[in-house]
Amino acid sequence: MKNELIRKYARLIARTGANIEPGEAVVIHSDVEIHEFITVLTEECYLAGAGEVRVEWGSDALTRLHYTHRTLESLKSIPAWQTAKMRERAEKLPTRIHVISDAPDALAGIDRAKYDAVRAHTYKKFKKYLDMAEGMEKWCVAAFPSRAWAAAVFPEEKPASAYKKLLSAVLDAAKVQKGADPCETWRKHNAKIAARCEKLNAHKFEYLEYKSANGTDARVWLIPETHFAGGGEYTKRGKYFNPNIPTEEIFISPMAGKAEGKFVATMPLSWGGDIIDGFSLTFKNGEVAEFSAERGEALLRSILETDAGARRLGELAFVPQKNPIAAQNTLFMSTLFDENASCHIALGEGYTDTVDGYEARTLEECRRLGINESNIHVDFMIGAQDLSVVGYEGGKAVKIMENGEFTGEFKI
DSSP states (O other): OOHHHHHHHHHHIIIIISOOOTTOEEEEEEEGGGHHHHHHHHHHHHHTTOSEEEEEEEOHHHHHHHHHHSOHHHHHOOOHHHHHHHHHHHHHOOEEEEEEOOOTTTTTTSOHHHHHHHHHHHHHHHHHHHHHHTTTSOEEEEEOOOHHHHHHHOTTSOHHHHHHHHHHHHHHHTTOOTTSOHHHHHHHHHHHHHHHHHHHHTSOOSEEEEEOTTSOEEEEEEOTTBOOBOSSEEOTTOOEEOSBSSOOOEEEOEEEEEEEEEEEOOSOEEETTEEEEEEEEEEETTEEEEEEEEEOHHHHHHHHTSSGGGGSEEEEEEOOSSSTTGGGOOOOSSHHHHTTSSOEEEEEOOOGGGBTTGGGSOHHHHHHHTOOOOSOEEEEEOOOTTOEEEEEETTEEEEEEETTEEOGGGOO
16 A cells, blocks of 8 residues: 555545544444555544544445345334434534545346335435534545455556556545645645636626537526536535545536436446346436436436425536546546546435525525425436536526536636
8 A cells, every 4th residue: 555645535525525623423334355545534534623533334235235134124123322423413514525436337137116115205205304404514535446446447457557546546636646735736626617617607608508529518507696616625614624535526506406408428337236228318307308328227217306306406517528537537436536537417405505595594584585395316417528508697698618618717
């Protein structure tokens, strides 16, 4: 392992991602396979000032066994301690760190109907606690390689070589380099994203139009009281954090139920331990009316049937084609990385923190303005070398992106 760079990476997650403050409680979610890195990360959290660090372990292999051998009734049975844990999260608001390492097809072949039923049941059970914590807690999603994930990304390599290559790719994407302080690098990175957001927010676009020769031709309407965001964010309590490491995107949540036209995905989507590829979605009256996929069409259908909001858009995100993650020319098969190599949109839950003055608004007020509600948030990539995005403001067309790159005043 590259001990020096791995230590820097852990420090970046603790100090810039989670922005841990003295005495804070921290909860880390991770797969057991990467326990060595989690040990380093836990130490860095304490060095950053955490008063308590709790690690909650998972395992895709065990999840597969549970869904293979347990009944639906058994899986839907939620013990009292899990409910108490969710209530404590909503009341005490610990800082949460998720370190993902999943292989993209880790759960391929499991009973999807059972999986979806358990997910929906669990969400309904815990929704009130999730709503209580909305906008109030700091969180950060980062990643660390597993052997299975590395094999999926670099199948032509021997296991040791694949793992080494993926580790280097993850560290490069996170801007962790020898001889440099990644926390300072991220400070400058966040400042650049903020400057571009300021340019975009100087306009009040009514809707955005997307076009590409691959078949993408769509229009999506925006909520008047929203703004573009990216990089670091603030909770309603005024606590600063970086939710994603890495990130290259600028995003906004559109008006729920106001979209027309077709979006064609340009990368495979890893979702729920399986793959969807070669797919497209066509919106009519704001909802997905038609869809197709060369692989994983049944899984795509199950996503769309999750709940009433799953067929509506919750996010639009700009990512220039020329960026450090895309430059690696690596299909990570992980949304955290692939979404930051390409423009993308998301089905499902919208982001309340894109609402102007959301700190003083209730969740219900944000919903009434048009922020979509769903128990899923599924990003898929639509970026292309010829993608054009035009914003319309008072009948005037303003070109935001051309040939997959920011154009005009939006170049920074």
